[in-house]
Amino acid sequence: MPWMAIDFRQPDLSRRSLTPPNARFLLTRCIGLCGLLWLYSLQADDSQLSPPIVDGQSPSVTAPAEPTRAEAPPAVPPTQRITIPPTVKDFGATGDGVTDDTAAIQKAVDRGLKPLHFPAGTYRISKTIEIRLDRAGPVSISGDGVARIQMEAAGPALRIIGTHQGTADPQTVTNPIWDRQRSPLIDGIEINGKHGEAGGIELSGTLQATLSRVTIRGVVHAVRLISRNRNVQISECHLYDNRGVGVLMDAVNLHQINIGNSHISYNRQGGVVARDSEIRNLQINGCDIEGNVGDGPLAANVLLDCRRGSVREGAITGCTLQHDHDYNGAANIRMLGASKENTSQVGTFVIGNNVLSDVKTNIHLKYARGVAIQGNTFWEGYDQNILAENCTQLLIGQNLFDRNPDQRDVISKCGIELKECTDCMISGLRMHDVRAKNAALTLESCSWCIINNCMITDSGETLVELQKCDNCRLFACVFRAPHNSIWTKRVRVTGGHDNIVSDDSR
Template identity: 50%
Template sequence: MNRIHICLIALLCAVVTVNRLSAAKTDEVIVNTGNAIADVKSYGAIGDGVADDTDAIQKAIDSGKGRVVFPKGIYRLTRPVEAVLDRIGYLSIEGNGVARIEMAGEGPALRIIGTHQASADPGNFTERVWDKQRMPLVDGIAIVGKHDKAVGIEADGTMQITLTRLHLRSLLHGVHLVKNNRNVAIADCHIYHNRGIGIYYDNVNLHQSNITGCHISYCGGGGIVSIAGNVRNIHIAGCDIESNMSVDTPPTANVLIDCRGSNAGTAEVAITGCTIQHNNPSPDSANIRIIGNSDPTARLPKIREGNVTIAGNVLSDVQVNLHLKECRGVAITGNTLWQGYKHNILFESCSSIVMGANNLDRNPRYDYGNTADANNSVVMRDCDDCTINGLHVTGVWRD
């Protein structure tokens, strides 16, 4: 082999080696610096609050890069942007607190769609849920409604959807949970001044959901509302839930669970460590209202849902602070209740209610406006097999 051949072989080996090193370096850069990011402005979004950014944001989500980032700006949508997880794979939508979406069309600004229509039993999952869909994230974004029927975020068929650090305002509903979802986590969100419901369990099949550390206030149709459906394991903890009702809307509650219209209803609920308050002018307003009579079945002609714990909450300034109707198996302890204008506590047709040490006191500190009109009464009507122990009741009923 002559010297020229040797040099050519050496040069070829050097080129191959350099190419391999370059490829390895490129792969390392993508992994370590997060270059696989779909910046919505790179897909044509303007973010000036005037241009229609719907198509650009849809393209960014459909890119399949997974991490969709909104730089500072105001992004106008005219129709829902859909994230079909089975097609695009894992998803994280991030605004870092500086991005605002203005929904100028009907429906949800963000619709997250999965394929999981079963329980959370490990045997009920297809691999595609774990390979493409698990734990979609939405974090650090403001969504403001600019249409009467604009909604913030809708989830359907998701597993482990996680919503954090959101600002949802001037919408019909803030978070809309529909059809079937599992293992929902909502934390550190500000859901404020919406026409309808803050967090809406809308005839949904949903077990395992946590709502923690949120401010939910001034939503005209209720704060956290579960209607019909098949719902279990709602955990509401450490939230401030206030004035989610209106003088112009039908009676509702800051936390409303209504099992009617379903033979499964809502049960296995914990409401702990929250301030839940206001407002008494709204008709038949309540802080916590649970209507437990799910639809009868051939096996169970009379159903009272329950297995509920209500502990360590501060409740005030509504017509009825705590209203249970047709419930069974509710434990109530460590709560402070005042300014129940009709009743502090109203139980109707309930059984197996255990009420321990709660403080029902008319504090003279709250002596303004119509506060003297509050009855603060405790009424148990047509109930059986209930236990009351250590209940502190003072200053009820006016002359």
């Protein structure tokens, strides 16, 4: 092959035109760059898979397990399976607010559904749902706060009937009663009346019945206890806007009932009422009880009518009781005993740490014995704050009787009157701006009473009056005249005998 002549001279670039690289050149460079990146990624993967060398030793590496076929989950034992408990809807109730669910609900009761659970909805009934505990066994009725029973007939929506004839003493509770009838519970349900004679809940012959988080509206009596019951609990309930009574103890033999933390208001015939009953251990605590009055001598937020029967051993504490002074005779608390000769039927009671206002008489006691009134705040007793007639063994202790200017009340009288009372003690009262007709504190035809350590200010011309009283004592009190007032008598004594008023109270 002939030799080729090679020109080693430097080319003159200034004479050559600069052309851009062609497509083949760019493609070649891109392929080469991609190859380098691929090799680098393989090396990186190998370095991550290789275990680190520690102290010159390379730990062993366990080979990954061979992929296996997916296995079925283990079977859940029957005892661990989640089941949805049956409800009244499983017995045919609809809760649609249209269908009559009476038969379906009674069927659930008769077939022993426990608990008797109502899912959310409105359940129309046209007849009382009756539960006989000796047949049904222990009963729990619940609605989780979202179920409503709409009663569209006369009578109570729910009637619970037990057969316990013993007392609260465990020795009188038989095994069959305890096993099948103990502690019937109604919780988290609403009852709404849609009939002029519809009722709420009726209890008879029960042992340890409990009503909690129940709302009852638009019926005659919200809760009615009859015949015989023991150890009843009513708590966190709303008994509101009913034509009759909030809690009615009606001709019942009842020992131990606690009514607490509840809203009992705007029931036309009374908030908590006992009549013609034999009751021991009545506790009313921490409730708002208001507007449960109408015209008449028995109108009261709390009425213990013992003209037939008796109520003893109880307390009304920590409540707000009020409204409405527009009704004649309206009282916040009224206790009525049998007669002047028999004052032992109502009493042995404490009324303490309450707020009472806006009625004709805040507390009215007649033929009562052994009532202690202490630690309360009173205002707007339009006729009196306290009226006691023919009572004995009363203790009226440190209470506040005030007139707050912010309430703009200028007509309530707010006095205290005791008439024909004996063996009573009035001590530590704080009374201000009382506008009673005769005196801030009046004792009429009373005997063996003591008044001491009271402070009465800015309350008219006569602060204390003793009318035809015998063997009464008044001492260690502080009185102050209203501004720009000429006082005629701080203490007026008319008639009677053997009364002593010490110089420090004149």
